[in-house]
Amino acid sequence: MKFKIDKFILSIIGVILIAYFFPNWATEDSKAPLNTISSIGISLIFFFYGLKLNPTELKSGLKNWKLHILVQGATFLMFPLLVLFFRPIIQNEEQETIWLAFFFLAALPSTVSSSVVMVSIAKGSIPSAIFNASISGIIGILITPLWMGLFINNPQTDFNFTNIYIKLILQIIFPVVLGLLLQRFLGKFAHKHSSKLTLFDKSIILLIIYKSFAESFINGVFNAVSILDLLAIFIGVITLFLIAFSLTGFLSKKLNFNNEDKITAQFCGTKKSLVHGTVFSKILFKGMSSIGIMLLPLMLFHATQILIISIVASKLAKEKNIN
Template identity: 55%
Template sequence: MLKKIRIDKFVIAIIITIIIAYFFPQLGASDSHVPLGLISSLGISLIFLFYGLSLSTTALRSGLKNWKLHLSVQASTFILFPLLVVPFYPLVRDTTHELLWLAFLFMAALPSTVSSSVVMVSMAKGNLPAAIFNASISGIVGIMLTPLWMLPFIKQTEVSFDFSAVYIQLITEIVIPLALGLVLRRFFGIWAQKHKRTLSKFDKTVILLIIYKSFVHSFEDKIFSSLSVFKMFTMVILVIGLFFLVYFLTGWIGRILKFNHADQITNQFCGTKKSLVHGTVFSEALFGQTTIVGIILLPLMFYHALQILIISVIAAKKGREQLESNEVV
């Protein structure tokens, strides 16, 4: 008997958000008086504050001890990803495609996202403490490893490395709200558990805001018209192919390491993400105010939007299956 196909409401909301970003970009435009950047930043901080309220210190310590999972996620982010791109360098060296290849390597060498990784893991009922740890530490590790991957292939740059903005963002948006939530848990922990469904809706709202802002900027910068249709289509196919290749490889690695269901979700979700925020900061440090920055960020912009869209669908499906499983039990 055929199982009834259900379209997740959150997926519909994502599609509607992208359509709104195209036809009504005013709120997220660069000259908008609405501070969407500040609003999304505060939203991310509140997400981690609520996570802190919901988490137990025992669960957090238990998650930190899962060194196999942490090693797998960081290796996927900073070793597996770049190694899938580097072998193609001899094919593009000294050709017109070398810059686009450099853009893909830059994307592959970047840290994982923080907010969306954790939110998606939460939606899919994965190992949340481990996700928070890996997503947070990824930005710090990336400050050291991303330039190491890029420098051998950057022919000339006189820009000094100053990643203080990354540290400030990591501390203000993630570490402080999370720590504050853990401190206040003894007073508001019961409230957070009671309103878990409402807080989940808040998480999804913040994700939709991030999607809207990202697509508005993409449309505003006309990244969809800066290349030929064929090259753009090829780039999208390569981005999607790279995502699913890493997704299935991290799943395979997780099975070899015998991860449980929750750890497998965290391993695949955190190990496949790339941060547009870190990418923007890193591109300025590595390439300076040059005309190539737009091209360097192009695959990352595609990947950033597509990773949220694809993982949102997967996360919603896994979360729904887990709830149905619990109801049956």
Template identity: 55%
Template sequence: MLKKIDGFILGLIGMIFLAWIFPQAGVYKGAVNLEVLTDIGIALIFFFYGLKLSPQQMKEGLSNYRLHVLVQLSTFLLFPLLVLVFLPLMQTEEQYILWLAMFFLAALPSTVSSSVVMVVLAKGNMPGAIFNASISGLIGIVVTPLWMGLFWKVEGASFDFTSIFQSLLIKILVPVIAGLLLHRYWGALVKRHLKLLARFDKTVILLIVYKSFSNSFSSGLFSTVSLLSLLIVGLASVALFGLVYYCIAWMAGRMHFNREDRIAALFCGSKKSLVHGTVFSKVLFQHVASQGLFLVPIMVYHAFQLIIVSFIAQRKGQEVVE
């Protein structure tokens, strides 16, 4: 598992390097360009995601409302509030942009596939994990732009919530609904090719990362951001995971969750989705020079959460066996 994770993380780093030395393909505006290709790729990602969703599994996880409340409040309220407390410390425009990138990470929905896989590995509440991880992405279509709109103060870039919401509906919700409607016909076929679909998802993500960083490098953004600032953002992303994980563990204990629900809450509530992060950044920051910068925290967080949660899940799964 770690080899696969490492390969994708290396791919993300490789796309940043490629965008640095050869940004031309990322900013090309011809008839067939990365903008068009990634838009098609995004629609297919969420169409296949809808095909994979089982209505029966969703129903099984629906009744556990206390678990749902904890996971969704952790994802869309606890995360943003923990980052929000640092806003008064931001004194310069560079600091504010870096803080906004961290806030974007905090406002994102939970990841789907890896959350469910980790919960299964740790022998937790799988139906509850499937429901929460799935519904989180749909809630994020509304909540993430709302959070970002409250603090959007980037010079030369407007934030039109209506057009952003419409774009997210078309690119995410419509394909998901189409996939759900066709699940009974093609769902079994899709489940037989999950590895192939995972490669497709990662390819689209890599293309979006390359395009985003091509725009940022072409505009000279990273020449104005210090290496120390980027290092601080990386360390802050890791620290945020640890703090949220501890808070969820404490709240699950106070709510007297059983072992299975506690694992589902920990793994679903502390995760952030790189898929949604890249897609949302493409919509929210499409005409912003700092688009690549907004992906730095989520890429660091993604790498760290997969490695550390994989280790935790394996340990918790072994506890049951022992």
């Protein structure tokens, strides 16, 4: 069985290297208006997201309420509780930062595109996957800041819920609603050019990742992170994913889900959105010098989830074709 390395993951690695060697492009003295470009780009990402949401498919997905509760419960309760379990063992400020980065990962919504694609490959319930992945992003706009507000206590960060939700409304909710309102007129156009819009989404994400890591490199944040720390983060990411994947599978059996719903629960309930993560980090951690570390577990998780779920989806698809 051959697996190609995801080009987007390679792009992320490339962008981090560029940030390391050329961090000055992200400084305030730079002529490149990265803040303006990324802010406009974020709004456009979610405008296009609204255009691509199909109200009919979302309505049809509402029926399977047990599956929806499991997926959203796994995304917004199980993940944070798993990470919370390890908070008592924190011994210093460096560990606190790494733990907070994991908690940020755990509090994020599920990703839309890869969830639906992988469910489709594995022959799961596509309407339920579309509903859960889409509604997860909307729920996350409300829930993720609430979770993070419990633990962020940084004088560099103005964690004011009013200001944060105003930013989220202007940059995310308003563009999504506008996209939904225009869906009947521009929906076909959005789906026709879906690949180009995805390329645009990824370009903005790469820009935000570059800026986040460049600022962290300039401030010397990663000087305190050793190879052993990076290895521990990677092991932690894999462990978190495997525990979540096993628990959603176990609960699916207990709820007597058919195979299609079990696949959907495991694939949608264990994903975390890099799009929302990079966007939220720009708003939630504005002013924090350690923003690069905040994104590190998420990016490793993104690579891990794509690799493992791709293997599982391919295996399930082969088994179904044989049967």
